[in-house]
Amino acid sequence: EIVMTQSPATLSVSPGERATLSCRASQSVSSNLAWYQQKPGQAPRLLIYGASTRATGIPARFSGSGSGTEFTLTISSLQSEDFAVYYCQQYNNWPLMYTFGQGTKLEIK
Amino acid sequence: EVQLVQSGAEVKKPGESLKISCKGSGYSFTSYWIGWVRQMPGKGLEWMGIIYPGDSDTRYSPSFQGQVTISADKSISTAYLQWSSLKASDTAMYYCVRPSYYGSGSYFDYWGQGTLVTVSS
Numbered sequence: 719e720i721v722m723t724q725s726p727a728t729l730s731v732s733p734g735e736r737a738t739l740s741c742r743a744s745q746s747v748s749s750n751l752a753w754y755q756q757k758p759g760q761a762p763r764l765l766i767y768g769a770s771t772r773a774t775g776i777p778a779r780f781s782g783s784g785s786g787t788e789f790t791l792t793i794s795s796l797q798s799e800d801f802a803v804y805y806c807q808q809y810n811n812w813p814l815m816y817t818f819g820q821g822t823k824l825e826i827k
Numbered sequence: 828e829v830q831l832v833q834s835g836a837e838v839k840k841p842g843e844s845l846k847i848s849c850k851g852s853g854y855s856f857t858s859y860w861i862g863w864v865r866q867m868p869g870k871g872l873e874w875m876g877i878i879y880p881g882d883s884d885t886r887y888s889p890s891f892q893g894q895v896t897i898s899a900d901k902s903i904s905t906a907y908l909q910w911s912s913l914k915a916s917d918t919a920m921y922y923c924v925r926p927s928y929y930g931s932g933s934y935f936d937y938w939g940q941g942t943l944v945t946v947s948s
Contacts, residue, residue: 719889750932754872761922761938762872768929773936805872809933814886816862816874816926816933 720744722806724819730827733796739822741789741806750809753782753791756821757802765804766791793824801826829853831861831923831939838945839913846909847942849923856904857881860926863897863908864935867919877926878906913946920944 721744731737741751749769754762764773766782769789779794793800806819834848851861862877876887880899887897899906906923921942924935 748931750930752932752934754935756872761941762935763938764934764936767927767934767936768932771929807872807934811931811933814877815888816877816935818872818874821871 719815720747720808720810720817722808722817722819724804724806724822726822727820728823728825730825731796732827733798735796735827737793737796737800737824739791739793739804739824741784741791741819743787743789743808746786747808747810749785751782751784751789752807752809753780754805754807755800755802756805762805796824798826800824829925829937831925831937833921833923833939833942836943836945838947840948841913841915841946843913843946844909844911845913845944846907847921847944849906849908849939851904851906851925854925857901861899861906862924862926862935863895863906864922864924864938865891865919866922866941875908875921880904880906913944915946915948917944918946 723742725740751769753766756762770782803821830852832850863875865873875891876897878885878897880901896909923939925937926933927936
């Protein structure tokens with residue numbers, strides 16, 4: 719079973735600055751990696767899929783990179799609405815399995 | 828517009844049974860898998876399982892196999908998640924999700940609004 723590990727657990731960043739969130743897979747997941755944003759009281763929202771492709775309507779300040787076992791979500795200039803919890807997720811087609819990381823809470827510094 | 832609309836919050840006692848629902852609209856319900864994700868209070872996301880309504884092919888996460896049952900009624904475009912005997916540890920928000928595919932990967936681009944299940948004596 720593939721384990722997804724996100725770091726750090728909590729990241730404190732000032733508005734306008736850059737945030738870099740990491741996700742590591744216990745074995746290669748190629749580019750089968752997605753990122754989600756979840757705000758309190760809301761369902762998660764897809765940000766990035768295929769490791770680097772922005773989902774529809776996602777601002778350009780969000781970017782994803784990486785392949786294999788190491789992935790990064792970068793938010794280039796933090797806006798107030800970006801403070802939330804972020805999850806990475808991988809997919810295996812045999813056996814069929816979706817696995818989430820434990821999340822990174824991005825908080826205002 | 829694709830929409831997943833879930834049934835309302837539930838408060839149950841340990842040992843009771845429960846079935847929550849998720850109605851899909853705006854797309855061909857029988858042509859896409861539909862799944863469930865659990866989020867316990869203050870915790871992260873856990874994938875529970877998924878069903879293909881077209882032929883009822885169902886897959887479960889090993890963590891949830893035997894603990895819940897996923898089903899679908901394609902005549903009313905609705906997926907279900909059910910428990911035969913609830914435990915306090917089943918207290919959580921449950922989201923239905925519809926996956927899309929990109930290359931050899933898959934991700935959840937549509938989410939229901941969530942159903943809060945509270946199990947307490």
